[in-house]
Amino acid sequence: MRRFAPIALAVAAPFLLGQAAPKLVPDVSNRAVEIRYSFTGADLLLFGAILYPGGRTPNRPADVAVVLRGPVQPIVLREKQKIAGIWMNADSNRFRSAPSFYSVASSRPLPDLIDERTAAVYELGLENLQLSPGGGAQPDKARRFEAGLLDLKRRAGLYSENPSGVEISEGVLYRARIFIPSQVPVGTYTAETFLIDRGKVLAVATKEIEVSQAGVERSIGIAARRYSLLYGLAAVLLSLGLGWGAAALFRRRL
Amino acid sequence: MDIYLPIAGMSVNALFIVALGGLVGVLSGLFGVGGGFLTTPLLIFYGIPPTVAVASATTQITGASVSGALAHMRRGGVDLRMGLVMIVGGLFGSLAGAGIFRLLQASGQIDTVIGILYVLLLGSIGVLMLRDAAVALGWITPAERTEPKPRHNRWVAGLPLRWRFYQSGLYISPIAPVLLGFAAGILTVLLGIGGGFILVPAMIYLLGMAARVVVGTSLVMILAVSAATTMIHALTTQSVDIVLAGLLLVGGVIGAQYGAMLTTRLKPDLLRLALALIIISVALRMALGLTYRPDEIFSIEYL
Numbered sequence A: 001m002r003r004f005a006p007i008a009l010a011v012a013a014p015f016l017l018g019q020a021a022p023k024l025v026p027d028v029s030n031r032a033v034e035i036r037y038s039f040t041g042a043d044l045l046l047f048g049a050i051l052y053p054g055g056r057t058p059n060r061p062a063d064v065a066v067v068l069r070g071p072v073q074p075i076v077l078r079e080k081q082k083i084a085g086i087w088m089n090a091d092s093n094r095f096r097s098a099p100s101f102y103s104v105a106s107s108r109p110l111p112d113l114i115d116e117r118t119a120a121v122y123e124l125g126l127e128n129l130q131l132s133p134g135g136g137a138q139p140d141k142a143r144r145f146e147a148g149l150l151d152l153k154r155r156a157g158l159y160s161e162n163p164s165g166v167e168i169s170e171g172v173l174y175r176a177r178i179f180i181p182s183q184v185p186v187g188t189y190t191a192e193t194f195l196i197d198r199g200k201v202l203a204v205a206t207k208e209i210e211v212s213q214a215g216v217e218r219s220i221g222i223a224a225r226r227y228s229l230l231y232g233l234a235a236v237l238l239s240l241g242l243g244w245g246a247a248a249l250f251r252r253r254l
Numbered sequence B: 001m002d003i004y005l006p007i008a009g010m011s012v013n014a015l016f017i018v019a020l021g022g023l024v025g026v027l028s029g030l031f032g033v034g035g036g037f038l039t040t041p042l043l044i045f046y047g048i049p050p051t052v053a054v055a056s057a058t059t060q061i062t063g064a065s066v067s068g069a070l071a072h073m074r075r076g077g078v079d080l081r082m083g084l085v086m087i088v089g090g091l092f093g094s095l096a097g098a099g100i101f102r103l104l105q106a107s108g109q110i111d112t113v114i115g116i117l118y119v120l121l122l123g124s125i126g127v128l129m130l131r132d133a134a135v136a137l138g139w140i141t142p143a144e145r146t147e148p149k150p151r152h153n154r155w156v157a158g159l160p161l162r163w164r165f166y167q168s169g170l171y172i173s174p175i176a177p178v179l180l181g182f183a184a185g186i187l188t189v190l191l192g193i194g195g196g197f198i199l200v201p202a203m204i205y206l207l208g209m210a211a212r213v214v215v216g217t218s219l220v221m222i223l224a225v226s227a228a229t230t231m232i233h234a235l236t237t238q239s240v241d242i243v244l245a246g247l248l249l250v251g252g253v254i255g256a257q258y259g260a261m262l263t264t265r266l267k268p269d270l271l272r273l274a275l276a277l278i279i280i281s282v283a284l285r286m287a288l289g290l291t292y293r294p295d296e297i298f299s300i301e302y303l
Helices: A002-017 A116-121 A139-155 A215-226 A228-253 B014-031 B036-046 B050-074 B080-107 B110-136 B175-191 B196-207 B211-235 B242-263 B268-291
Strands: A023-028 A032-035 A042-051 A063-069 A072-083 A086-099 A102-106 A159-162 A166-169 A173-180 A187-197 A200-213 B002-005 B010-013 B163-165 B170-172 B298-302
Touching (some): A023 A187, A023 A200, A063 A173, A072 A139, A086 A139, A086 B110, A086 B268, A139 B298, A215 B242, A228 B050, A228 B211, A228 B242, B002 B242, B010 B014, B014 B036, B014 B050, B014 B242, B036 B110, B036 B175, B036 B268, B050 B110, B050 B175, B050 B211, B080 B110, B080 B163, B080 B211, B110 B175, B110 B196, B110 B268, B175 B211, B196 B211
Parallel strands (some): A102 A159
Antiparallel strands (some): A023 A042, A042 A173, A072 B298, A166 A173, B002 B010, B163 B170
16 A cells, blocks of 8 residues: 555645645755865855745745754853952853754744744744753753853854845745854754744755865864874974974074 | 964964964073963963963974074083983873863863963062062162072982982982972973973072073973973873964974074063063963953853
8 A cells, every 4th residue: 555655646746735835945055065274164055945836926925944053062161250359160051952053044033933932842043942951950040051152152153143134035035144154163064944924834944064174174183183193293293393494594594 | 364273173364373473482582481371371362272272382382492402402501311300200290280181171170270370370480580680680689698598409408319410510319300390291281381481490599500501401301391292282182283383383483583683682681671571461461361350251161
């Protein structure tokens, strides 16, 4: 029976489409971002088409939100307090699943698009990130640390929200520009596109983007981790060589 | 001209880093110090992660001390025997330092401890140097000594197992220089400094070494210990950024040559006064950093 299901579906498709939900066809300008010696960040263009059933664009077109998120990192967030006249780390909290990068762009401010519960389900918006704070912390402490983390990441350009970052033309083509700063970690990034209408998420589509170090930077990173002994020797020899070279050069000149 | 640092994981202005290395190089050539006490804080102020700053500044110290050590060796200004004894102490010190570094890092207090150590060390050395320079320039007159100062420190002379160090003109126990090297080794790992500005006065006042071989011997010791520390950082913290170190070195080794040329044209007492003022201002800046409300209350540590 299962074997016939696709065929049945294909036959039924033209009839089903009339009722079916709209579809998203997303794409990104770069499938892979390579970090090289001159990398100062990258501008990613996330774009795509909204396919309405039967090709009929509704009078009131739906909205689009695009989320780009980096690999999850476990972190410890430390808080400084003034102790005996000195500002030192006094309190800390662990977050098991803080995304290293999170940027959301939408065609209208998120609160206008969806209610809080839906936003929380899809982790839409900075306030709705699932950071998994550890240690069963007291709620006010957890809130304080979450606010601190968001603020820190936001100012580093690693977390951002752009309530007018998605442009929709003719109701069917959307485009968003998201900037990745140079200090992002490498890994697999996901670009999620949400089609939202009247507070409901109609369609979700995902694309992956690989951020990796390339060329010399990649080799150096690998060398430092895998061949630490040789890497250290190279660093020492480099300093000895440059120091000796400069001395020899200047002695001949004088 | 921006360049991406693979280990620090951020891009920096290459020219700025070379200029920073050059400036520190001029100072190190001028004053005969490694300059680590300036490089590390300046890199941290620039936004380089402290661990990477400390580890990469160490390689610059090696480069900066090479030409000085060679010059002193040629002139016979190195007590190799004393140097080796101190290097042994220094190697153990840097291993111990690496252990302390780990413990402090795990408890999150590494930055505070680095800050406090900088303030205490630089503050006290700076004030002592300032006083010396003021006396030498005739601004203040020191109190008359009632009895002549003994040539050897009483504690050092009391240690057992004496060796003869001919070039230093000493007959003392090797335990004292080993301990001195040990302390310098710990500081090299923790603070990213060569420790020359602590070694030199200690070798003169505590050990009573002949002044002729003090600077050369300390440079050889710093050369060996900073090279070993680079290895330790490469193997344990893996935070030596060879690109950052290379940029610092290019500026540093060239700057050091110009600094050495300048030395002969300037008055030594004024030089010491200037160095004292620089050291004190770095200490003050660090002290302000500890006591003023910091820009960032929160900091992230990646696991």
